[in-house]
Amino acid sequence: MLDLTGALSYASFFLVFATAYAIISLGLNLQWGYTGLFNVGVAGFVAIGAYTSALLTTPAASDRLAGLGLPVAVGMLAAMAVTGLVGLLVGALALRLRQDYLAITTFGIAVTIQLVANNATPLTGGPFGVQFIPKPMQAWLGTGLPWTLAYLVLSLSLLLLAYLAIEKLVNSPWGRVLRAIREDEDAASALGKWSFAFRLQSFVIGSMLMGLGGALYAHFVGFIAPDDFLPILTFQLWAMLIVGGSGNNRGAILGAYVVWGFWTAAGGLMRGWIPQAEQARAAALQVVLIGCLIALMLVLRPRGMLGETKVVAR
Amino acid sequence: MLQILADGLIIGSVVALGAIGLSMTLSIVRFSNFSHGELLGWGAYLAFVAATALTTTRQALAAPIAPFSFGWGLLAGLLLACGLTALLALALDTILFKRLRKAGAITLVIASFGAALALRNLLLFWQGGIPRYYSDNLQIAVAFLPRSVWGGLRVTPDQIFVLALTLLTVTGLHLFLRHSTLGRSMRATALNPGLARVTGIDPERVLRATWLIGGVLAAVAGVFAGLTVQLRPNMGVELLLPLFAAVILGGVGSIWGAVLGGLIVGLAESASVTLVGAEYRSAAAFAVLIAILMVRPKGLFGEQH
Numbered sequence: 001m002l003d004l005t006g007a008l009s010y011a012s013f014f015l016v017f018a019t020a021y022a023i024i025s026l027g028l029n030l031q032w033g034y035t036g037l038f039n040v041g042v043a044g045f046v047a048i049g050a051y052t053s054a055l056l057t058t059p060a061a062s063d064r065l066a067g068l069g070l071p072v073a074v075g076m077l078a079a080m081a082v083t084g085l086v087g088l089l090v091g092a093l094a095l096r097l098r099q100d101y102l103a104i105t106t107f108g109i110a111v112t113i114q115l116v117a118n119n120a121t122p123l124t125g126g127p128f129g130v131q132f133i134p135k136p137m138q139a140w141l142g143t144g145l146p147w148t149l150a151y152l153v154l155s156l157s158l159l160l161l162a163y164l165a166i167e168k169l170v171n172s173p174w175g176r177v178l179r180a181i182r183e184d185e186d187a188a189s190a191l192g193k194w195s196f197a198f199r200l201q202s203f204v205i206g207s208m209l210m211g212l213g214g215a216l217y218a219h220f221v222g223f224i225a226p227d228d229f230l231p232i233l234t235f236q237l238w239a240m241l242i243v244g245g246s247g248n249n250r251g252a253i254l255g256a257y258v259v260w261g262f263w264t265a266a267g268g269l270m271r272g273w274i275p276q277a278e279q280a281r282a283a284a285l286q287v288v289l290i291g292c293l294i295a296l297m298l299v300l301r302p303r304g305m306l307g308e309t310k311v312v313a314r
Numbered sequence: 315m316l317q318i319l320a321d322g323l324i325i326g327s328v329v330a331l332g333a334i335g336l337s338m339t340l341s342i343v344r345f346s347n348f349s350h351g352e353l354l355g356w357g358a359y360l361a362f363v364a365a366t367a368l369t370t371t372r373q374a375l376a377a378p379i380a381p382f383s384f385g386w387g388l389l390a391g392l393l394l395a396c397g398l399t400a401l402l403a404l405a406l407d408t409i410l411f412k413r414l415r416k417a418g419a420i421t422l423v424i425a426s427f428g429a430a431l432a433l434r435n436l437l438l439f440w441q442g443g444i445p446r447y448y449s450d451n452l453q454i455a456v457a458f459l460p461r462s463v464w465g466g467l468r469v470t471p472d473q474i475f476v477l478a479l480t481l482l483t484v485t486g487l488h489l490f491l492r493h494s495t496l497g498r499s500m501r502a503t504a505l506n507p508g509l510a511r512v513t514g515i516d517p518e519r520v521l522r523a524t525w526l527i528g529g530v531l532a533a534v535a536g537v538f539a540g541l542t543v544q545l546r547p548n549m550g551v552e553l554l555l556p557l558f559a560a561v562i563l564g565g566v567g568s569i570w571g572a573v574l575g576g577l578i579v580g581l582a583e584s585a586s587v588t589l590v591g592a593e594y595r596s597a598a599a600f601a602v603l604i605a606i607l608m609v610r611p612k613g614l615f616g617e618q619h
Contacts, residue, residue, distance in 0.1 A: 038420050040348070040427060093604065097611045100346035103423055104558045105607065107348070108600040111555050119593040231551070235431050238424060281442065284435035291432030298425050299413050 005145055012148045014264060019155040020216040022256035023162050025240045026249060027209025033246035033308070034170050035202040036182035037095070038103045042210060042237045044110030047117060047229035048086055049079035049211025050218040054130040055123070057219075072136040076215045083211025084204045091203040095196060110234065117226035129225030133218050155216055159253070162209055166249055169205070178202055232287060236263065239294045245304025254306060263290065316459065316467045318584050324473045324542055325556075326580025327480035331535035332553060333560035333572040334487065335528030341504040341567030342524045345422035349406065349430035350532065351557060355550030356433065357399040357533025358540040359441055362448060364398075365391030381471035383449040384541070392537050399536075400529030407525050430551065438547040446545040448537075476538045483534060484573055487527070491569065496523055504567050556583065556599040563606045565613030574614065578602065 024046060031037040039045075053075035060067040070078075086109070094105040117124045124130065136154070141147040169175055180188040181195045188195055218224045236259065244255020266286050274282040297304065336350045368387040369376035375387035410429055414421050455468035491497035496519075502510040503520045511517055539549055546552075560579045564571025579599050586598035606613065 036420065038423055040423075093607055097607065099420060100340075100423055101562070101607065101611070103346055103348075103420075104562070105603070107558070108555050108603055112597050112600050115594060115597050232431065235427065238427065242424070281439050284439040287435040288432045288439070291428045291435070294428040295410055295425055295432070298417075298421060298428075299410070302417060302421070 009145050009148060012145070012152045014260070016148070016152050016155050016220050017217070018257045018260040019152070019159050020213045020220070021237065021240060021260055022253045023155075023159050023216065024210045024213035024237055025244070025252040025256045026159075026162050026166055027206040027213070028237055028241050029206075029246055029249060029252035030166055030170070030202055030209070031206035032241065033248065033252065034175065034178045034182065035199055035206075036099075037199060037203055037206075038099065039106045039203075039206070040103045040234060041090075041106030041108070041110030041113075043229040043231060043233040044106070044113040045083050045087065045207050045210035046214035046217070046233060047110075047113050047226075049083045049214030050224050050229070051117065051124060051130065051214075052082040052211065053079040053215035054133045054218045054224055057134050058130060058132055059134075072134060072219055075219070076212060079211040079215035080208040081211075083214070084208040087204040087207025088200070090207075091200045095199045095203065110229075110231065114226055114229065117229070124226075127226060129223060129228075130218075131223050133222045133224065135219055135222055151220055155220075158212065158216065162212070163249055163253065166209075170249070174198070174201075235287075235294075236260075236290065239290055239297075242294055242297050242304055245306040245308065247308030248304070248306045251304055251306035251308075255304065258305070259290075259293075262293070266290075315464045317465055318588055319581065320467055320469055320473075321587075322581030322584035323577060324476055324580070325583050326577035327476055328535050328539045328542070328576075329553065329556045329560050329579050330573040330576025331480055331483065331531050331538065332557045333564065333576045334484070334569055335531040335535075336557050337561045337564065337566055337568065337572040338500075338504075338524050339528055340561060342500060343407075343411070343422075343521055345411075345419040345426070346558070348423060348426040348554065349433060350426075350528070351550035351552075351554035352430050352433035352437070353399055353403055353529055353532035353550070354536035354539065354553055355437055355547060356402055356536070357395045357529075358536030358545050358549065359437060359547075360398045361388065361391040361395035361533065361537045362446060362540065362545055363391075364394040365448065378449070378451055382475055383451045383453045383470075383472055388448050388537075388541075392534070395537060396530045396533040399533035400526040403525040403529035403532070404522060407521070430554075434547060434551060437550075441547060443547060446540075448541055448545075472541055476542060479534070480538070483531070484569070487531075488569060496520075500524060552596065555596060555603070556580075559599040559603040559606075562611075562613055563602060565615035568613070568615035571613060571615035 024042065028039065028042060031039050056068050056070045056078050057072055057075040058067045059069045090105055090109055094102040118127055135147070137150055138147055141150055170178065177188065177193050177198050181193065181198055185195050240255040240259040241252055242255070243259050244253065245251025263286070266289055270282045270286060271279065332350065332354050335353070336347060339345070339347045339350065365388045368390055369385065375385050375390065377385050379385060406429055410425055411422055414425050453470045453472060455470045457466065457468050459467040491501055499510065499515040500520050500523060502513070502515060503517060507517060536549070539553065556579045560575035561572055563578060564573070564575030579602055582598040582602050583595050587595055
């Protein structure tokens with residue numbers, strides 16, 4: 001009985017993380033899969049969401065500026081709003097230029113956010129991060145398995161909501177314009193579509209989903225630090241999207257669960273096999289492994305597990 | 315005041331050397347190579363390993379040369395590292411980038427992002443995370459100007475060595491690109507690959523040369539970074555943003571643009587240490603990047619695109 005609770009608890013922990021990643025992956029898919037925008041700063045956007053929600057909802061503390069004690073739902077909405085705003089600023093600056101400038105700019109944003117999180121101690125708590133982030137519904141459900149399961153249900157519902165919303169968007173005329181711009185910008189412009197505006201909208205909506213994923217993560221763990229949002233996070237999310245299949249929302253979600261499972265399993269195996277003293281070095285190999293996975297996937301099966309469904313005009 | 319300038323020029327030479335290689339890949343292979351920073355890191359560590367191996371077998375090589383902190387061992391290590399890093403760049407192209415070239419520039423960017431993480435973590439696995447130094451000898455900075463004149467100026471002999479060798483390398487590269495046949499075909503391919511091919515230039519040969527030169531310059535830059543700061547497995551990724559900022563600032567494809575961009579980024583970094591504080595130093599490169607994207611996205615010497 002005890003074992004079952006343990007396994008269930010482990011499984012739900014795993015699933016909550018994977019679900020948060022799936023939401024972020026959906027956002028990335030809107031940016032990259034449907035619009036062809038390459039965001040190398042995903043971790044930065046996730047961090048903005050996590051920090052925004054955390055700072056708005058934590059109880060007031062004497063050693064920090066923020067801590068407004070607002071409800072979690074407000075925190076999550078604000079996380080989406082603030083991340084969207086940052087996406088708007090970055091996009092407005094970089095989307096007018098050649099494609100890879102967006103990659104470089106988003107990379108820079110992620111580096112800068114990491115710096116601010118580490119050094120603006122009065123606001124972000126510095127390297128020690130933000131603690132005591134409220135966990136919703138905990139007043140009724142306690143800290144045990146029931147709460148974890150309830151949070152899983154909450155995350156899954158948010159994922160479903162996000163999925164349905166994005167599906168509706170990309171299948172609308174708006175989504176068709178996005179794909180048209182991605183495939184042939186000149187043709188789309190010739191039809192009178194202002195491609196910059198469409199790109200910017202897609203980038204902002206994608207960023208908002210990343211912010212939501214970050215907030216979801218923050219309220220589940222209850223503690224965030226700059227080290228939670230290192231470039232490796234960006235890379236994991238890219239692996240999820242590419243393995244799952246970019247340009248396909250179900251692929252983006254599937255990829256999140258598969259890659260997170262692969263990552264967790266690889267980590268578990270290494271902890272089991274490799275002596276304690278060597279584990280810091282072994283963790284580096286885990287990243288190498290994921291790096292090779294993404295490169296292999298690009299070379300051997302560029303469309304991913306579930307690729308984009310071809311739409312043929314009838 | 316003068317000290318900021320001098321420090322900036324030294325950071326700037328490292329950035330400039332790295333940025334030239336990055337700029338060449340951007341204009342000739344035509345994608346933003348996010349793994350270029352790792353070539354700097356690998357170059358620095360390869361030189362470290364080679365120098366250590368050499369100095370333990372032949373003690374004489376370890377003795378520092380007159381005013382500098384390093385001996386002939388490191389110089390030999392630097393040469394070896396140049397060769398090995400160039401081969402590493404070429405191998406990366408053969409294994410990965412070459413196969414994806416048809417898939418488009420952004421696929422290459424993703425692949426390079428993956429390669430960067432793999433390379434960096436291999437380095438971490440191989441060498442561990444502890445910072446290393448080429449030499450345990452502490453160097454005393456020579457006072458060129460007393461404190462009373464514009465805040466004074468102190469420079470170590472190693473730093474002078476870095477500046478001089480950077481100038482030499484860049485001039486050599488400039489002459490190569492301007493006058494040699496291979497250099498001319500490289501410039502032609504950067505300007506117009508189709509036309510270059512029609513005139514009988516072998517594009518694969520040009521690409522190979524680009525990777526090799528980029529690798530050599532990256533190794534030199536990495537060793538300089540290790541010599542003036544320290545060796546860390548993360549040094550590559552930390553230099554990446556300054557490199558990109560320098561390339562865009564100077565204008566993609568322009569050698570002297572990359573050098574000037576590198577020096578400006580270096581100056582911005584050293585100025586930010588004094589003005590804002592050392593912890594926000596890396597944000598200086600980002601500020602430069604944002605400024606140039608807002609004002610003149612083509613860069614100072616940008617021609618094409």
